[in-house]
Amino acid sequence: LTEKFERVLKKVTGQGRLTEENISETLREIRRVLLDADVNYKVAKQFIEDVKVKALGKEVLTSITPGQLITKIIYDELTRLLGGNGAEIKLNPSGITTIMLIGLQGCGKTTFSAKLARLLKSKKRDVLLVAADVYRPAAVNQLKILGKQIDVPVFSIDDSKDPVKIAEDALEYARQNKLNTVIIDTAGRLHIDEEMMREAAAIKAKVNPTETLFVVDSMTGQDAVNSAKAFHEKVDFDGIVITKLDGDSRGGCVLSIRAVVDRPVKFVSAGEKLDSIEVFYPDRLASRILGKGDIVSLVEKAQQQVDEKEAEELQKKLMANKFDFDDFLKQIKMLKKMGSLKSIISMIPGVGSAIKNADIDDKQLVKVESIIQSMTKEERRNPKILNGSRRKRIARGSGNTIQDVNRLIKQFNEMQKMIKMINKQSGGRGMLNLKK
Ligand code: GDP
Ligand code: MG
Structure with a gap:
């Protein structure tokens, strides 16, 4: 009887260790949350299984519950998995930096190429945009209009059907005009298509870009994962750009993508306007996938408890x-x-901008x-x-x-x-x- 009583008490105060029993309910809940966020069900299942194996037997500190602790462990692990290493875009200090964008039609390549051009221009790079989408005349026009808005030149060849040649000529143009950053916007298709892959691979082989970025629409769920896999196998890329995070999507596809393709996310975009381009923060996306509010505040609380416990020990030593x-x-x-x-x-609201330049x-x-x-x-x-x-x-x-x-x-x-x-x-x- 005493034993039973003790067990109940441990559950209440959160003392003890993580067991299958005391975290199963939380894990079920988190699995549902991941599926709701569009994480592939196999990926979600595997992810939770891995975390569980690692977490079982961990000591539960002070007044947090096992459920809170496992949630925090999951959040940290999710952040780690989304993060990977080296998310910065590579820019050559001298010579020409070439950035090539690939991805399905409609994922936001053309828009993103202008966003990136605008961002790099603000960093004092001399940028050239290249319209290598030869299938839709409208696409070339679209890029020209965007280029005009941000005052960045757009290279195109009106009657050419050869994107490899366009890319080559564009590089020559950049050399002659002393432009050090070339962004190549390529043609996509609505679906994975051998010809599109061949074409992208041919441009990449010829140009040998400093960075090849795969652009993916976060709203497209499993399609996003499939196209990431196909482009990775047939063309390969250095980083991922996630677009349309301003929509309803919670971005769970990123976890699924990272489960099959080991490449870092370098940028996210959340809006049609040209200033909506951000470097990627894995912890923010982890919060979003886990459904912002509740879980995050829970995680923060757990963290606080852990810190308090350490602070208490420090206090004893001080005394x-x-x-x-x-x-x-x-x-x-x-x-x-x-x-x-x-x-x-x-x-801290209100302080952020004031302190930006402080040392x-x-x-x-x-x-x-x-x-x-x-x-x-x-x-x-x-x-x-x-x-x-x-x-x-x-x-x-x-x-x-x-x-x-x-x-x-x-x-x-x-x-x-x-x-x-x-x-x-x-x-x-x-x-x-x-x-x-
Ligand atoms: P592409 O076919 O890959 O070149 O895609 P586009 O750049 O032409 O974009 C397709 C559509 O998505 C356009 O209507 C864009 O305005 C829109 N779009 C692109 N990025 C974003 C984004 O981050 N958020 C939203 N809401 N729309 C976007
Ligand atoms: Mg386009």
């Missing part, structure tokens, strides 16, 4: 005057886990971290032994100057002194008491 460089490092890691300082601050230095955190990491265990626990030669070694080992190391140790000593003083004044009870 016992046992705060050392290891604790210092832990604190920095906690800060970093919250994202870059700049991005956190810029999310908030995340590098400083990295520096402090690297110095502490170059200390031995003994030095971290007992900073008093940090003499001149040790400091020199640490500076060299962490790639910092001796002044940097001295400054950090000085700050740390002052902090310790202050902690001691506070503890003394408050009769050892500590002034920084977290329990309000």
Whole structure:
């Protein structure tokens, strides 16, 4: 009986470990959410199974429930899977950078090529747009109109039916006119089609683009996945552009695409206007897929609990005057886990734009971290032994100057002194008491 009682209690307070039992309901709910967001059902099933295997047996901290913890684990894993590595677009510092866009008809290639041209122009690149869609005269006109709106030249050959030649001539034109960035808009088809693939592959082989971007309409569900797979096999590409995220779609197809094609998402677009182009943030899409509101606030709460628990432990050490460089490092890691300082601050409404140009230095955190990491265990626990030669070694080992190391140790000593003083004044009870 006691055992049973204990189990119920654990469920309520969230102490204990993740088990099949205490997370099954949450997993079912999340699976439904993923399917609603257009994630392919096989992908959803596999994803949840993988996360479950990894999560079972994990300890549940303090007052969060197993359901909350598994949700947070899922959110983190989803973010990781959507993210991948190296999402920046590659731009050659000298010579010509060529960007080629491929994808089905109607996915938003032509619109996106103008958006990208506008963005790169604002970064002081000299851009040339190339109309290599030879099947629809309207497509060439469409690009010309867009080019005029953003004041970017458009290269086209009126009576040519040869997109490879158009691309080649465009590069020559760029060379002669000292334009360093060429964006090639290619022809799509409504469905996967051998000729379209051959044509795109031929242009790619001839031009050897710096970046080939696959453009996909987020509203098209399983079609998006199939076309990604086909273009990946027949043409291959360096990155993905997701369009029409302003619609109802929650973007679940991105997870399905990433399950079959290991290429990073580089941009998203959410609107027909030419300024709606954004770099890709995996955590934002994860929130959207999981249905914004509820789940995200739940995840935030779970995160807060985890942080609070760590803060509490730190508090105990502070009171016992046992705060050392290891604790210092832990604190920095906690800060970093919250994202870059700049991005956190810029999310505060009203503050974001005002502070955009202010100099908030995340590098400083990295520096402090690297110095502490170059200390031995003994030095971290007992900073008093940090003499001149040790400091020199640490500076060299962490790639910092001796002044940097001295400054950090000085700050740390002052902090310790202050902690001691506070503890003394408050009769050892500590002034920084977290329990309000
Ligand atoms: P292409 O055939 O791949 O060149 O596609 P287009 O660039 O011609 O775009 C097809 C349609 O989708 C046009 O009506 C665009 O205005 C529209 N479109 C493109 N991108 C977006 C977007 O991000 N959001 C919305 N709502 N519409 C878009
Ligand atoms: Mg087009």
